[in-house]
Amino acid sequence: MTPMEIVGSIGLVGYGLAAIGGGIGVGLIFAALINGTARQPEARSTIFPYAMMGMAIAEALAILGLVFMFVKG
Numbered sequence: 001m002t003p004m005e006i007v008g009s010i011g012l013v014g015y016g017l018a019a020i021g022g023g024i025g026v027g028l029i030f031a032a033l034i035n036g037t038a039r040q041p042e043a044r045s046t047i048f049p050y051a052m053m054g055m056a057i058a059e060a061l062a063i064l065g066l067v068f069m070f071v072k073g
Contacts, residue, residue, distance in 0.1 A: 008071075009069075014068070017065075019065065021062065022058050025061075029051055029058065030055070031050065
């Protein structure tokens with residue numbers, strides 16, 4: 001092993017990026033939900049299901065990154 005050789009799994013880096021992306025996405029979704037509810041409280045029942053669907057999609061992408069890490073690695 002030479003001193004400049006990189007040892008480890010690059011899949012862990014990819015999953016870390018996927019987890020960061022999912023966390024940022026969920027944060028932005030709920031920030032928009034809070035902002036929309038603060039501006040128009042009567043629209044909460046309309047906005048909330050879309051926020052839940054967006055959160056589920058963002059989390060599914062992070063979980064998909066975890067799956068791909070194990071498949072590739």
